Amino acid sequence: MEEIFIIIMTLVVLLIPSFRRRYFFSRKESGKKEGKIKKRLEFFDFLRGIAILAVILIHVSYFYQTFGSEFGSSFFVIFLDNLGRFAIPVFFICSGILLNPFEKNYKRFYFRKFVRIFVPYIIINLIILYFIRGSVLDLLYNLVSGDALLPFYFIVILAQFYLLYPFIIKFRDSKRFLVFSFILSFVSFLVPLTWIWGGVDMFFKFFFFFVFGIYYRDYYLNYKKDEKQFKFWIFVLLAYIVYNIIFIDDYFNVRLFYGLAIFNLLFYYKNDLMKSRIKNVVVNFGRSSLWIFLIHFLFVGMFYIIFLVIDWNLYLEYILIFLLSLVFSYVFGSLLNLIYGKLILERVKIFGNIYK
Template identity: 25%
Template sequence: MEIKKRYLELDFIKGISIIAVILIHTTAILISQETDEFSQITGIIINQISRFCVPAFLFVAGILAYNSLLKISFISFMKKRIVEIIIPFIFWSTIGLLVWGDISIRNVIITFIFGFGPFHQLYYIPALFQMYLISPFRSKILKSNFSIIVLFILTILLFSFYQISSLNLFGLKESSTINLVFLTAFFSWIFYFSLGLAVGKNYQKVRDVISGFSFRKIIIFLIISISLVLLDSYYNWSFTGEIKSSLLSYFRPVVLIYSISVILFLLKLGILKNQKIIISINDKSFGIYLTHIFVLNIFQLVTNGIFFRNLLGTIFSSLIILVLSFYLCLLLEKLPFRSITLGRSMIKKKVLKEGGI
């Protein structure tokens, strides 16, 4: 079904998700430092409940990609994606390497192929581009609702393998190669994008069903899934005796279930309430995603990291990073090379934006 108007709940999801992205990266700094127990535990909690962000972005990307491909050819669709996401990806990856990176053949490959360079958040761009490449096969992916169920089960099994290897169980060992592949390979993320494609196929019907859902039941589902994520994090911490980034990552079965609950909750909340501030943040969400690590690095350099030594300072820093990134995007939009730095700023606003962020 072609979406002919702009559904603000999708903007709401992306606005909330970009805030969660920043919280993940700021709390990661807090967690990695020696700080008081309260700050560290609370930092882990905030980090974990923010883990819905990338799945939510890909879910919305699937909805909007489905809608776009109803109106334009796949070739035209991919040309726009190259302009909108690949060119700014190359620009910011280059900046990261030149300013903060070690320019070696290995690092150049990891940065430009996997997106995991000094601006490590950019891994999302190669992953998203892979989702777009498989979008022509949406008719096969969406052949029946059973296809989504199969993808869900396969993703659960895949994430179980990742978590078992991170815990070094049954002879499986964690490796940096596995971590890198999982971050950028399409099979780690395809469920969320495919779910978005499926919802996009009948978005108005799905929207009507969600509108009729009991908000109380959605909140109960959300609370249960949050509890599972936090219990899983605590178990991983207790089992290994250390805080391992791989065991706080997206690739755990409980995070998959939690992400679905948050997407459902945000859809419902976005339908019920018009959150203008969050939606305005969404208007710059792609630019904020591209630039916030650059801003974060500068902020740490200027302040000598003093604000990341406790929880209050980290929360304050998160707000500062969000505001500075937002205004940096406003500044970049006024410059003649804005299509290189932000990609989408050259594209006129439409009734419905096309893309994941």
């Protein structure tokens, strides 16, 4: 059913000129070209905070859907799972936007990314390896494949994007390349043979999101509200929700329309969100989102097993697992982020430059 929605929406966007102009919209409003980002942009922490909350929600649903519970096939679990599926697109779009397109020193670029993202990934893999009594070969395989924990495929695909970045950035001003990336992701989504090669998750399905962030970087860094764009993304959002209600099914993270709709609607309400009472909480989640991402699955699994034994009301149980996983992931993720920042990032003098 998921494929049908993607195909229908793709045909609508490609065949109706006004929709096509809204989806592949103009960058004329973007203003000046932005170079490196000199200070931390709180709204992007907010976006990543929202995304990491959605990731935890998805994985609470995953445990119910995967380990034999009838509750896992209920409308409640599947619908909440599908609502959270904007998370990975938002992460990849943010990654594309926050990279400096004028960076020419790729040795420095890769060093920063390795220390900032991939060393924490290696550390968590080492901890997991210790508990499962794995070998060095197991470690190497897990690092490349992301098989240590279910969500780690994201880190593997992000690494592929960074390796391709010097090539991709050459086309940052090409709308044809943007459209090509959409077609590639669309076709890949429909062809499972492109998903995994040699046991490694491949980037093809998600390529459009990363390229979208690179292409529209200046637009979002100089964002101005557009009412016509707003109405279009509301239409996309409502279409996705209605389709999910009528044709309830397990969907995945290739949200070529829903992911972009949530991203753009969050930007539309940017000023209101940054004045809201939840702003500081969500921003703090975003600042520690990498570490939370790396460890949250362990907490979700732990609390799922605990409540499986207790056997409470399933709806209350679901909510409690989500909230407890949220709290524990945040506390330990923030602590790890602080320790790693003090012991490692500050010593290599990149702590203040994580977005470069």
